Amino acid sequence: MALLRITSPHTQRAGRRTSWVMLMVILATIPGIAVQSWLFGWGTLINLAIAAITALLSEAAVLTMRRRSVAFYLKDYSALLTAVLLGIALPPSVPWWVTVTAVAFAVIFAKQLYGGLGNNPFNPAMVGYAIVLVSFPVPMTQWVGASDMVSSGSMLSLSQSLQAIFHHLPSIDSYTMATPLDGFKHKDSLSSTAAFNSIASLKGANLNSWLFINGAYLLGGLILLALRIITWHTPVAVLSSLSVISGVFYLIDPNHAATPWFHLTTGAAMFGAFFIATDPVTSCTSNRGKLVYGTGIGILIYVIRTWGGYPDGIAFGVLLMNFAAPLIDYYTQPRTYGHKKAKKGLTIKEDN
């Protein structure tokens, strides 16, 4: 009888492995994906398929080069999760090579070259997104419009979607329109009320479709919270800081600033708050740190949306805060049991 000699603890929470965590996050995006596909057609699903394949292939390639067990690491679903997040974030009609570039860059450069899962300082999905946003601004800002508002009056069919993505769909313009954020950004000197009346992308139907999408991601986020995969700190901090700062500016200048509601329900607000900002690897570790981190993201989102060069600010907001995360971590260590004060920074000194 060979007795296993091992030190404590001898048991582990059953079932909740890293792959389970990743899988749950992926599954939690399903409501959002469903709504997105319902509103904007097949594009998102095709994107997801392309992204998934690219991600798995790139991951496998790098793992082979790094002489790691391919199967073991692929099974943690982290590459797949990156692919899913990117597939959702990219416009539904974006050409395939944009998706491939974004995903491959995310997996190979933003993740594996740093040492793989757990070692990347920046959110891989957002790095991929930022790269293609900067490199291919035109396809990246074309977003399929709600079907009853675009000039063609209908959604892209499956074949049209495929054609748009893999080939070139000449009539693509008749299916796309600016997102509300984009539209609002380019209202120029129009007052808010005028803008909402005159600009097509700011009409009720378009706004509603984004409202539904955000609602769906909120639902997915709540599921993650319920499963205790994420804590409430980051999303709450992101959303509340976004609403507070937009509220403040709305009160100062209701004519030109949008309402907090507009900010919370358009663009990738909920998706960003629950699925992107909560990426554990690149965010802060302590609960207090997550609050600071989330608040920073919320503020940056507003700043970029309002004054920046891009319609939405999730990607850059998250990436900028990724930079700050280690520093925040140093200053937001929790107070350890038996210590009077939490330690701050890295200065090593006697405490109580």
Added chain:
Amino acid sequence: MQTTNIFSFHGGIHPPENKAQSLTLPLGHPSLPKELILPLSQHIGQSSRPLVNQGEQVLKGQAVAINNGFLSSFLHAPTSGTITAIEERVIAHPSGLSDLCIVIEPDGNDCWTERKPLDDWRRISKTDVLSYLAEMGIVGMGGAGFPTQVKLQGAHKHPLTHFIINAAECEPYITADDMLIREKAEQLVLGIEVLQHLVEADQVIIGIEDNKPQAIAALNNALAQHNNTIQVAVVPTKYPSGGEKQLIQLLTGKEVPSGQHPADIGILCQNVGTCVAVHDSIYLGQPLITRFTTLTGDALKAPQNVEVLLGTPVKHLLDYAQATHKKISRLVMGGPMMGFTLNSIDAPIVKTSNCILAASKKELPAPAPEQACIRCGMCEQACPASLLPQQLLWFSKSQEFEKAEHYNLFDCIECGACSYVCPSSIPLVQYYRHTKSSIREAREAAVKSDLAKQRFEARKARQEAEAAEKEAKRLARQKTSTQKTEGKATETKKATPAAETKTAIPDESKKLKVDIALAKNKLKKLQKQLVEAQENEHVEEINHLQLQVTEQEKTLSLLEQQLEKMATTPAEKSTKAAPAPVNEELKKAKIDVALIGAKLKKAQKQLAESPDDNELKANVRELEKGLAQAQSLLDRLTSSTAAQKADTPQKASSKPTVNDDLKKAKIDLAIAKAAVKKVEKALKKAEELKAPESGTLRQQLQEAQQRADSLEKALSNPQTQSPATEATKSNASTDESAAQKEQIKKQKIASAMAKAAINKLKKRLAAEPDQAESIQQEIAAAEKRQQEADALLAQLTQSQDTM
């Protein structure tokens, strides 16, 4: 009976309880095993000392081993029988090592020795009750096995606000305390009363998890009958609420400050098992020879709690619980969260064994392969100490020990909650254990290198001091040579060099004084460090610092002696120098001599360093010649001056003069001898290097030896001739005895210090049950130190007495 406020603690986990299995059967009483194995070390502290020999008959309850020092415990025979061996056996210990055990073969009669309950515990002094508990072998039965009487003594440091009885039993699987309360609630309450009588806390609270309704009911029942102020606090089930620190937080809302102990904030914790053991000893006169242990796990067909004799081999219990041996893949003593694995089923049950978990492979599978940390923070949410386990892991992996410490690694209680929840199956606690031990090692190494540095500095200082001494000797030697050539020691002769040495000596003494001040400073610093180290309990440091302090003390005394010499010489001289009008020429000649001597010395030194330098050699020879000339001139001059005033003050004060002379001669002799030694050394070196100048050196050596010899002769002469012989002798002997006295004093101090250290350690021991092992070692070391000091002291006093 009142209810108390329940607070909460951060984190915690809810692992499957798995407690029901072992509660289906009633309490079991296994039969007598074929042999009982009593490890001598079942508690924190020093191993007990066996009282019995092989082959001896013992009765049940008879003490077979007594405490070995303050932090130790008694052991008693769990049944009557024969001592078959006192030998190394496999014991239940995380290390899996063997240890010395007393092996008893039961005779089957289970015949008690005389039991003497302590009926009058309320009336006799508390110290007596405590020592009675010590004799009964009572130790903490919850985890560490800290001798109870020591813990109770430690609790007197501060007035106790809370006396907490830990019945939380938060580990999965274990139900021994649950069963104990159900079976012996009455005894538990009585035991608590005894302890409360001893510690007089403001509040007595039993903390128990809410998953033991039967035990709670039994407790309430017992308390209702006894109508006292003991409170029952039912805490929510959450691991690790039974951890001492966590239970304290749950019941009082207070936290034990990092690095301190519950006693420091007026709290005492005792396990229920201990309280019952206290009852059994006080009321029944039964020493601690049995305990409740849970036998559980999938590999057992009849999992249950048993009241088992200490020393029963685990195998016996497994058989009793109908184990399927093939099914056991992991045998854990303790619970699945903090227990340790046994690698042999022959290990015996000891005072702290609360559970034997014979787990099948399915139940406790081998750990899953470790994946990368995804920084999900689940560990952080689970950590009861509010640490950041993921950061600690990161620092552990990258070996950034400072950062790990900065992130309070040492506040980790190794509860395993973080490992339990980690989705990446990272054995976090193992990492922390490793890092902790690495840090401890690094600390010790750092202390060592620090000490090496300090020692180096001390040596440098010593060398400097030696150089200063040499300088002094050089001056003295000049004087000696003058004396020698003159042949007779006259007042005038002494007076003349005084004029010259006067200027030199203040300088020297100034330098010495500075040196002494420096040395004193350093000594003070070292002593401070030592005290600090003692306070902070850095074992290694203390020893090294102690060494250094003594060394520094030595250096200092050496310097002081030198200074004294310095101080006396000029004083002596100046008193006698008065009537010497010094000839201008003489002065000049002397300066010449001094100058050339200095040059010569320098050259010699250089030569010693680079023995092959011909130029240097020539230089030395020349200088030597010059010196000889100057000296002869000087001699001539002095002798003439001496002749002039030869007889004036000579006999003015014959006795002191002789004494002084004698002293001086002695010093001179010492100096000459030193010179001889030095030259010898140089010669040896030169020979080793096969240097051509070894001839000259040899010659020098001879000269020096001659000088020394003549001095010795001179010294013996006045001794025999002078009327003050007796005085000098007694002088010398008093000198000697003074030195001895000094030494005795030093030894006394050392012994006192060691004693103080022991006392302090003992105090600390009482306060810090967790570190008991290391403290015990320290105490042993200190005791040894003290003994040594005492022995030396005795020797010295003896020799002094005989003198």
